[in-house]
Amino acid sequence: MNFRVVSALICCGLALAQKKPVEEAWDLLAAGKREQAVRVLREITKVNANDADARLLLGSVLAEDGNRAESIPLLQDAVRLRPNSAEAHHALGEALHSFGERKASRAEFATAVKLDPGFGQAQADLGSALFDAGELAVAAEHLDRAIQIFGRSGDAAYPRYLRAKIYSERGENEKAAADLSQAVALRPDFAEAWSDLGQTCKLRMDDAGALAAFQRAVMLSPDDGVAQTRLGAEYLSQGKAHEAVPHLQEATRLNPENQTALYSLQSALRDDGRIAEAQEVKERLVELLRKRDRASENALRAIQLNNQGAALEKDGKLGEALEKYQSALALAPEHVGIRTNVAAALLRLGKWKEGIAELRESLRREPDNPALQTALKDALSKTPAKRE
Template sequence: MVSPSFKPMRQLVVLLASAVACCGLAIAQSTDARSSRWHQRQGVAYLDQHNLARALDEFRSAVRLNPRDAASRDYLGVALAESGQPDQAVVEFQKSIDLSDSFAPPHFHLGLAYDRMGRSSDAIAEYEATLFREPGLLDARYALSAACWKRGDRAGAITLLRQVLRQHPPFAAEVHYNLGLELREQGELDEALRELKTAVEIEPHSPKFQAALGQALAERETPGAAVEALGKAVALAPNTAEYRYDLAEALRLRGDFDATQSEFQTTLKLDPRYPRAHRQLGVVLRQRGDYKAAVAQLEQAVTDDPQDAEARYALGSALLKLNDPERAIAQLSQAARLDPYDSGSRIALAGALRKVGRTQEAQEQMKRAQTIDELKANAGRSRVLLGSAADHLKKGEVDAALDELHQAVSLSPDYADAHLELARASMRKGAPPAEVIKILRRVIDLKPDEAQGHLELGLLLERTGAAEAAGELKRSLELAPSLIEAHRALGKMALAARDWATARSEFSAILAWDWNDRDARAELSIAQARQNHRSN
């Protein structure tokens, strides 16, 4: 299945009239100022025509005649960025911001430039700065959603995409599509299907949208509808191997092995090295009893990707059917090494070992398979306990929740989500902070990229006055920019330290996400007043 992806962000080109209005400049009606504005208008016209060389000349003339015009600096930065000169573009955007910090477009364009340069944290900060200054700027909100997706902040991306849709954007189909992909990643399949169906209704001739809908329908185990949607994607783009592959998988789910085989073969004609196509064709051939043909496909699969445990398992199983246990043992051993938590490959390996008289080794593999199955059973039980504990907590039954959470972490000591929920329940029970901090540190040891764990640890450390609190809160924001409570805590810490600039930055970031956050607005006013007082 295809991973979610966003189209490149639209480059926002601000028209002269709105640019001047936004930055509040009062351009003197001198000859130079009038000439500067004329060159600026010419530059915009060339930029619209994608004549970047002429646009650059015009914007440079505009800046030379009026070097304090923030809009001209911003336009020059846009033209430089589009010309493949991001470093020089960044300089111009920063100069535009220095001239008029309240002017939103250069913040947004600077964010785009940072994004292209791989400076994601700086890009996010600039998108937030843009939205604080101009909350209705759709392109900035959409760009921030993409940045959150790249960081793995699914909740943040979903929140932003829903905010974009409330503003009825002209590119609504694309937003519904991306929201559907995000919801599917989160396991919200019914909502994902609604969004993807909406995208298809708006743009029925988009093969990408049809394919995404088909994939979600296949995951929903409605293969008939999945085949229909993916068939439309293939009809719209018949030479796209990705859509052929996905159609083949949907046909396999429906049990139509003739059509499945044909589509996998077409996939490989279009792209002989398409990932997993040789493996899946081999699996189908094995299911149909054509073991020699299956082996040929599966051998190609492991040649293309030696780390593919599933291909090695399927190849070993096919070799066993051809009564070639020695080669089967080699492949199944590799499968077990590559995926140590798959009991199936060990059971098959035990069967191959018994065929060649290696009984003791076969028994050892069966014991390992049994241990793996027990671990999986414990993990399943732990998930059930975690769900039940969450229900108890909603009802205020903290003791019952704690009992089940202790059982869950006992069954699965490496289950980070259970430890995190245990920390929360312990906090509600009134456990000493040191005890909760210890549990939260265990969460982070098990899952270093658990943003919520860093946030909750940082908040608790801040309450106890620990110096490392700020580091944990900043780390949570690196992982999930949408965690506004981390911004709030950092802002309050900055206020206490009389670091007014940092306080302003943190509370402004909250307002970029939620313009109606009254507490953040009040704290921001305090920071601004204190900073202005110090400046005076």
């Protein structure tokens, strides 16, 4: 699901017809004069606090530019001014999704669909959000509705692509192949759909179809490491080791830690008589596996240190607990739970600046976490003014 400002522009089209300043901004955007359009829209929002169209359009443009701080409040204002507008809720959902706020975006898509069940893009985006959340059965319902609404238009390609993934999860390969075939027919440049079609053909024992689909995927998206890996592996499985090598080499260049590509490349080089190169790749593969083993060991050790910290904190030994938490975090910096424990210990020790910084970092990594949102708000409200 890609965030597209054009959807927000189209959504507010009817209202724009009666608002010449906003219409001017529309024309500037269409002419590629983005900065001028933003200036016009900013001026409108300053003069008229109740102009939902200007807020909707400006918020969408700024969100596409990656400006969360300004875009989300503007789109929330548009929703406040037009609570029954499916288009406004959808635009806010798209913006939230673009900033990784999945739970909040899904709620906006759900509201948009409730307000207007015939809004195809909202149905598609809600289906996609539910798919990402692993709620496949409910996702399928919304994707099917989007497909029905879009009909034979190119907009139906992505919902069909996702619908095929759900069929594949259920082992319904014939249905998956049918939807993927429709997706690439509607959008012949849809590289990911071609790649998945190749996988489906392979499961259906259609080697020729698989190879053709993988070739098309790589032609359309040569920087897609998955597509390169799949094509190389297919050449190898068909006894064409020499043809497999360049694709597998490209896959490992794109992702040096692609274990599947490294393993296949080693086999392809060996089958192609390039023994020394195959041995070199084997050594890279062995080192990668060692690295992953070390990462697993670090993760396990981090959990142990975190648990020791929790036990010390329970005994009232907060300073010692903080040391354990910080040691654990050094081993597992991506672990939000451990980072939150560090933050809580810092705050309890009166180290407000450091504690709040860790809470903010935790929330940056998990922006939809309501417990973290509440904890940060609470910490900020209790921070001594002189430390703020």
